[in-house]
Amino acid sequence: MAAREHKAFPIVVRDLEVLDAFDVTPRTRRVVLTGAQLGAFENGGHRIAPFRTENADDHVKLIVPGAGVVPPVQEDGHLDWPPGTIERARDYTPRRYDPDARRLELDFVRHAGGPAAEWAGRARPGDRVLVAGPRGTTVLPAGIDWYFLAGDETALPAIARRIEELPAGTPVTAVVSVASAGEEQTFDHRADLDLTWVHRDTAGPGALMDAVRAAPWRTGQVYAWAAGEAGMLRPIRRWLEQDRRVPAGRTDIAGYWRAGRAQHETSQEMDRLRHAASLAVPYAIRAAVTLDLAEHVTDGRTTVPDLAAAAGARPRGIRKILAVLAHQGYFTLGADDVVALTPAGTFLLEEQVHGRLDHRNGYARLDDSWPGLLHAARTGESGFEHAAGHSFWAELAGDERLGRTFDGDLARWSGTWSPDLVKALALTGEHLVDVGGGTGTFLAHVLAEAPGVRATLVELPTTAERARAHLAERGLADRVAIAAQSFFEELPAGRDLYLLAQVLHDWPDEEAVAILTRVAEAARGRRVVVLERVATPADEAGTAAFDLQMYTVFGSGERDRDEFAALGERAGLRLESATRIHANLHAIEFRTA
Numbered sequence: 242m243a244a245r246e247h248k249a250f251p252i253v254v255r256d257l258e259v260l261d262a263f264d265v266t267p268r269t270r271r272v273v274l275t276g277a278q279l280g281a282f283e284n285g286g287h288r289i290a291p292f293r294t295e296n297a298d299d300h301v302k303l304i305v306p307g308a309g310v311v312p313p314v315q316e317d318g319h320l321d322w323p324p325g326t327i328e329r330a331r332d333y334t335p336r337r338y339d340p341d342a343r344r345l346e347l348d349f350v351r352h353a354g355g356p357a358a359e360w361a362g363r364a365r366p367g368d369r370v371l372v373a374g375p376r377g378t379t380v381l382p383a384g385i386d387w388y389f390l391a392g393d394e395t396a397l398p399a400i401a402r403r404i405e406e407l408p409a410g411t412p413v414t415a416v417v418s419v420a421s422a423g424e425e426q427t428f429d430h431r432a433d434l435d436l437t438w439v440h441r442d443t444a445g446p447g448a449l450m451d452a453v454r455a456a457p458w459r460t461g462q463v464y465a466w467a468a469g470e471a472g473m474l475r476p477i478r479r480w481l482e483q484d485r486r487v488p489a490g491r492t493d494i495a496g497y498w499r500a501g502r503a504q505h506e507t508s509q510e511m512d513r514l515r516h517a518a519s520l521a522v523p524y525a526i527r528a529a530v531t532l533d534l535a536e537h538v539t540d541g542r543t544t545v546p547d548l549a550a551a552a553g554a555r556p557r558g559i560r561k562i563l564a565v566l567a568h569q570g571y572f573t574l575g576a577d578d579v580v581a582l583t584p585a586g587t588f589l590l591e592e593q594v595h596g597r598l599d600h601r602n603g604y605a606r607l608d609d610s611w612p613g614l615l616h617a618a619r620t621g622e623s624g625f626e627h628a629a630g631h632s633f634w635a636e637l638a639g640d641e642r643l644g645r646t647f648d649g650d651l652a653r654w655s656g657t658w659s660p661d662l663v664k665a666l667a668l669t670g671e672h673l674v675d676v677g678g679g680t681g682t683f684l685a686h687v688l689a690e691a692p693g694v695r696a697t698l699v700e701l702p703t704t705a706e707r708a709r710a711h712l713a714e715r716g717l718a719d720r721v722a723i724a725a726q727s728f729f730e731e732l733p734a735g736r737d738l739y740l741l742a743q744v745l746h747d748w749p750d751e752e753a754v755a756i757l758t759r760v761a762e763a764a765r766g767r768r769v770v771v772l773e774r775v776a777t778p779a780d781e782a783g784t785a786a787f788d789l790q791m792y793t794v795f796g797s798g799e800r801d802r803d804e805f806a807a808l809g810e811r812a813g814l815r816l817e818s819a820t821r822i823h824a825n826l827h828a829i830e831f832r833t834a
């Protein structure tokens with residue numbers, strides 16, 4: 242089934258005159274426009290073709306007159322909109338166009354705060370207004386046997402025009418929602434029309450969909466068209482797709498407006514959404530950081546070819562990255578390919594930025610999980626594994642720099658909270674087991690502050706070796722045993738305290754329970770302390786984003802207190818207390834149940 246086809250017209254602006262303005266219904270005002278510029282004319286040296294509108298739902302942009310509105314400049318086939326003018330433009334369907342009489346009719350629905358409708362309410366014969374477009378038209382699919390039309394007052398010009406322009410006897414089912422019975426209109430048509438009006442002032446909330454479902458569904462190939470308030474259209478779209486199984490190429494559904502929002506607010510919101518969803522900037526920043534572009538500029542390479550050579554990359558690629566980052570204010574990029582770093586761009590030189598965003602570093606690889614978010618959300622499995630084909634830990638183990646830099650980041654972070662944890666645990670002469678202890682930063686703190694304490698560090702072999710070296714460097718080798726093993730295996734038993742610092746949030750529930758079960762078996766009634774962020778519904782944006790990232794990387798994410806209690810219960814551990822240690826890191830203490 243072919244999709245709908247769109248035919249583009251050169252975009253032009255015409256200066257027109259109000260011929261007449263009158264109320265069609267209490268809420269709908271018709272403005273009739275005329276003028277020589279509905280025919281062919283010249284503007285700024287460009288030949289402008291006569292006005293044409295070929296399909297019932299074409300639209301023009303009416304530029305609402307007002308103080309300080311600067312007309313768009315006619316270019317060859319397009320318009321150059323001065324700042325602020327496009328915000329004054331509103332879309333209207335030509336209700337009727339008579340090329341011989343040069344009469345263009347537009348219908349305006351009155352609504353509070355609508356500048357175009359207010360203008361239409363005041364419009365008098367002789368007033369002038371600029372009208373741009375139509376910028377194109379939809380070509381209907383071939384082989385339409387009948388039409389299904391639905392909408393509200395804003396869709397009525399297109400619905401009315403379609404009904405009036407169809408050949409005699411064409412089957413049409415139409416359902417139109419209007420404010421009240423007084424808003425009904427009559428059409429001059431020859432179609433085989435079944436029309437239902439829904440009056441919102443007396444009908445219940447589901448009345449429009451009831452009417453849509455009850456309206457006759459004709460036989461043969463349908464063309465289904467609906468327009469109006471966006472929220473109102475959603476159930477119609479679902480009904481057409483799922484209940485009536487109308488193929489996409491046979492439907493055209495357009496949200497003309499959104500309840501509670503002016504048109505320019507809607508376009509601002511849409512822009513905001515497009516901006517928020519664009520991956521270009523985050524990826525361009527990461528590429529620039531990974532290619533050391535800021536460093537190369539600082540080193541005196543100030544043209545695109547020089548930068549590309551220094552970065553071992555292609556000049557075209559570098560230019561395009563820099564073009565995006567110049568719009569973000571990190572670089573300047575001249576027409577002569579000269580590049581400079583802005584004050585904001587100097588932050589790209591920071592070590593911390595490289596730690597987070599440089600793809601050569603372990604922490605930055607967490608971001609490779611994002612393409613797997615959908616998979617993680619659907620299955621609860623690791624999005625990282627889905628995207629990369631192996632686990633995050635396997636990724637780190639495969640490259641010395643990745644592992645080293647990741648460990649370094651963790652060590653810096655654990656350096657900020659480990660003194661608080663040492664205090665909270667009130668250790669004196671115990672033997673503690675640090676399960677998944679990383680490179681031993683935390684242990685080094687504990688052992689330094691509590692001279693009577695001894696420890697066992699459980700880690701995967703590669704990290705365990707780094708931990709061994711790290712602890713030896715600090716003269717602590719004789720107080721720590723290294724168990725180079727997985728925490729899914731049997732753990733050293735009968736020690737005084739088992740600590741799992743930021744381990745469980747790397748694992749989905751099944752694995753987390755398996756780890757805790759190993760811990761419970763080894764602890765045999767001794768203390769078990771889990772150090773984790775405890776999620777709350779009030780988590781701020783950054784925490785929520787990190788939580789989502791952990792969920793995507795590992796299929797786990799942060800847990801709330803009840804979820805920790807439930808994990809513990811499955812492993813034979815009872816949650817005793819959760820004490821805040823640092824920011825929202827908590828020491829969660831369990832006992833064998």
Ligand SMILES: C[S@@+](CC[C@H](N)C(=O)[O-])C[C@H]1O[C@@H](n2cnc3c(N)ncnc32)[C@H](O)[C@@H]1O
Pocket residue numbers: 634651652655676677678679680683699700701704726727728729741742743744747
């Ligand atoms: C987020 S880090 C936490 C490290 C340390 N506890 C801290 O708080 O800084 C998780 C650690 O779990 C280790 N790990 C992952 N899988 C493991 C396994 N199967 N057995 C033992 N350790 C593992 C990783 O090597 C990593 O050092």
